[in-house]
Amino acid sequence: MPTLLISIFLLCFSLFAYAEEVAIAQLFSKAGIDGTVLIESANTGQRFVHNNARSKHAFTPASTFKVLNTLIALDEDVIAAAGAIIPWNGTQFEITDWNHDQTLESAFKVSCVWCYQELARRVGAVKYPAYLHQAHYGQLRQPFNGTEFWLDGSLTISAEQQVAFLKQVVKRSLPYQTSSYDTLKTIMLAETTPHYRLYAKTGWATRSTPGVGWYVGYVEVAEDAWLFALNLDTRNAADLPLRKQIALDSLRAKGILPANRVTR
Template identity: 45%
Template sequence: MIRIFPILALLMLTLASSAFAEDADIARLFKEKSVQGTMVISSLDGAITYRHNDENAVARMLPASTFKIPNTLIALEEGILADEKQVWKWDGTDRGVAAWNKDQTLESAFKSSCIWCYQELARRVGTERYNAWLTKLQYGNSQAYPQVDNFWLEGDLRISAVEHITFLKRVYRREFPFKATSYELLKKLMVIEQTPIYTLRAKTGWAGFGISTAPQIGWYVGYVETIKGVWFFAMNMNITTPADAGLRQKLVMEALKVKGII
């Protein structure tokens, strides 16, 4: 009699150990740019996943402005944000970033990562509602502490690259109890580039921005819709100089190209 079960067990163990083997192509891109970080790229159904630096891929970190993705949906659902016509009036205070020193629309606030705009929203949402939503969304460790207006910037909230992928897929599938209009508005806000062959939607983040004593971690998360399917990505990297910030998008785009996705 053929001993099927031991063979199957060995096969499953082999597949499990190699499922997220280091992707040589993406590793090379990071090495060429002398960057320390991680990247995960996954098809919508999860049948194909590419990872660089598996240990860092599951390490939870502050989401910084990538949190504007769920934050926008939460604020819309709670009625704090009415629609895309939302306007924040600048109070004249120098916020340290030229793009923030002016009145903001929802689109400009989202795309420029306007911290003071979303801090105003956060104070109106409140800790109790945030914790309820974060638990419902299973967003990282779901901790909206200690301060309601900076828990995603300096506080306790943490999420990994792998968890970002899971969350983004659920947003894409509209698995959460948000209105269809909220999902549609978020899709519009996230558009980075549209070409005849793909549409890229994404959000940057920079944990530690403006805080010299804090670790500087850059994020880029999102998804790309192509004629061959939908692919999700999440990357983070150590930022050692301000010039490194631009490498977040560059690394993702080069990785999507080298894997034949775009």
Template identity: 55%
Template sequence: MHRLLFTLVAVLLSFSARAEDSGIASLFVQADRDGTLVLSSLRTGETFIHNDARAQRRFSPASTFKIFNTLIALKAKAITGADDRFTWDGQQHALLDWNRDQTIASAFKVSCVWCYQTLARRVGAAPYREAIRQAAYGELSEPFALTEFWLDGSLRISAIEQVDFIKQVVRRTLPFSTQAYETLRDIMVVEQTPAWTLRAKTGWSTRTSPSIGWYLGYVETHDDTWVFATNFDLPDAADLPLRQSLTRAALQAKGVLE
């Protein structure tokens, strides 16, 4: 009887920790978006979720994979630090910010695909395969194209798995060096105030219909770290800023940001 009671209490606590959050849900309704947002405390494990079913669905990570890709490339010595340079070959890209030499810091900021494809060629398939397995980073289908797998749907991950991955990154439980973690930590900074620091990466998966927008990262406050993953259908490029603004509104609604 005691064991049954303990099990019931555990189930109820688990449910309350991951119950649908009405405040976040209303933001998605106002934005007219079909999507999900997962927000979880690193300290307590308290978790707020909008659309739990969608939070468990896997999608291509698109450029949010640059977080993991940076760590893998540093471990493989494909780059040595944030100031390593990539020489632009003169090929014109639709995004003007890509049409110049880059460092890993600038490549991360402008989401330079050709830069990270250059890294992938240096790293090779085996280290990616092993790192993805070790981190339980979604699912990687075989065979996969070395310079496309995080873009073409070969690699897929859910919002819940993304949050679990970022928690491993923040806790530094994955087999990467202190220097690798510190480099990533530096280049991920989006905004800092005396009260908090936001580190994050956008993503836009365009090889599905509809396209999927991502925003992934974490907020460090004085007494906690809040990890978040947002994805939603994003068929129109004009709505790309909604990835950040919708997530920020949710962070404000839960008191993580002012």
């Protein structure tokens, strides 16, 4: 009898888990878009993945590289803190939020490409391969352009590698200064509620067809942090809101974030 009860419990649990995975798959299906999302507990290693094959496929990281690039720039002392100024040289960009002096925090928030290219110049291209190797951050093709490599396809990374890197960030296991980790956490904070804190970064690789949209980060809840990395094909800018929407809805489907309340 105990064996039978255990078997029934495991069957019910499997059916429930399967239903949840179907719920995540339906998020991509409803949007009519191909992609992957990987979610993992920093404490227990429990993980959920949609489209396992794609989660191992490497894509251009685009602006998600700003997470590691921030740590590098701070540790190299090429910028001092979240409020340090990066002066604008007057070049006009299509994204109007870029057309003025930036702080490190504002540059991260508005995903300012020219700002992080300036920081990369200050760091120097020769230093990046060692930093990438140390963090096990994707694959870098040589030779590479020191201010373009995270945009032009020279550097690629998978969703699985993004999550492994983020786990090192959360656990602070890479040899960066405490102040560097503290500053990154300050500027990476995207949302805070009484129940959770969301730390995240978007990315959009546009130099391929289709483009690739990213949303990566982690959610602090109770005594755990849940890491996540989503990438999906993008047909045009209209698909960009799907990055955050599908990632957060996937976290809700797994019960990590509270379900959206329905108001009447």
